[in-house]
Amino acid sequence: MPTQREIDEAKIRQQVDKIVEGLRDKDLEGLKRLYATDVVSFDVEPPLQHVGIEAKLKNWANAFAFFQDLTYEVRDLTFTVGDDVAFGHCFGRLSGTLKNGTATSGMWVRATFCFRKIDGNWLIAHDQVSVPLDMASGKGVVDLEP
Structure with missing residues (x-):
């Protein structure tokens, strides 16, 4: 019989799906x-933080405006689950076909998710997406793969 933590982790993984x-x-x-x-979202697009559900959805709406069709791939998803909070990390890649017809394989990013159990539902309370920084040039490194 699965433990409550195993049940909760399965529910959280379903949220990522x-x-x-x-x-x-x-x-x-x-x-x-x-x-x-x-x-509170620390996404790859400025500003430094996006606060509230409407700000987060605006980021996704912006992505939808660029893509005719898109996919999001998740690799190496790992979670630590408590009674009412959980955190996890993975690599993610948004790819697809741009509105102008150009296919793009996207770039791999590092993603962190923090969930809170609210009224029995596991919801994302914080996420962060980043790419490594090349210190010498001050530019993000977007050609790495997991």
């Missing part, structure tokens, strides 16, 4: 159900 589905389907309403209303 729903992110992948929501991005593929360009489903802002579906994505909205995955985030806490007060989510």
Whole structure:
């Protein structure tokens, strides 16, 4: 019989699967159900932080505006789960076909998710997406693969 932690981790992994589905389907309403209303996101786009569900959804809407179709791939997803908070990390890659018809394989990023159990549902309270920094040039390194 699975422990409560195993059950919770399975539910959290399902939430990440729903992110992948929501991005593929360009489903802002579906994505909205995955985030806490007060989510704080440190995404790759400026500004330094995006606060609240509307700011997070605006980032996804911006991505949808660039892509005709898109996919999001997750690798090496790992979680640590507590009673009402959990955190995890993975590598993620957004790719697809741009509106102008150009296919792009995207770039691999590092992603961190922090979940809170709110009214029995695991919701993303914080996420962070980043790329490594080349110290000498001051530029992000976007050609690495996991």
